[in-house]
Amino acid sequence: MNKKILASVFLFILFSMTMLTNPPLIWPGAMLVVFPTDHDFGDVELGTSDTTIITLLVGDGVPIEVSNIYFKAGSSVDFSIITELNFPLVIYPYEFFDLTITFSPSSSGDWLAILVIESNADNPLVEVTLRGVGIEAEPAPMTIEEILAFFDESVIEGTLEGKGRGKLALVRLFVLRKMIKRAGKLIDRGRIRAACRMLMRAYKRCDGIRRPPDFVKGEALPELASMIQQLRSTLGCN
Helix, strand or coil: CCCCCCCHHHHHHHHHHHHHHHHCCCCCCCCCCEEEEEEEEEECCCCCCCCEEEEECCCCCCCCCEEEECCCCCCCCCCEECCCCCCCCEEECCHHHHHHHHECCCCEEEEEEEEEEEECCCEEEEEEEEEEEEEEECCCCCCCCHHHHHHHHHHCCCCCEECCCCHHHHHHHHHHHHHHHHHHHHHCCHHHHHHHHHHHHHHHHHCCCCCCCCCCCCCCCHHHHHHHHHHHHHCCCC
């Protein structure tokens, strides 16, 4: 089905609905139909974007020239027109033009924009209200794999090392890694409570508190402890 047939069907349905709700109203031949005239993008995470399509239709009559499409003064700059525009934009009867709008929030909060469409139609100015909410992206849940990768990288870089003299330092480093890995196996088996207990034991060996003594030391110590606590929070540990 081509665009001309689709536009005709759409106009017929829209006309029929109008007649049912308000019979005396007659469809004007030089009317530019814009749909929708109000769009809410909803919540969009910072660093991402969402798009919508605003459709311009012309009913029976003469071609309509769209002379300009722009955002009203005061509109948020986080909304933008993606479609390439060449004015005057001529739309013939029973044809339509799709206008792609994107919302890319640069900061958190509620944002509003008014899109203005100017033409030589009987309704020369049509406004489209655009809304959107910028929200902080939720951090991805911590995983055992991430903790172990950080652990190994920190050891290689020298920012994490066992605490103690000689072989004792290596043993403590190995034991702490073993505890974290063991927690991962418990999680895989669905034994969450046991995993929580194991993670707490591991946390207490790198939390920087004197009792019980830590098994490791170094610049990476606070980050390692934080990652373990994040995983415990993800698992819902008490």
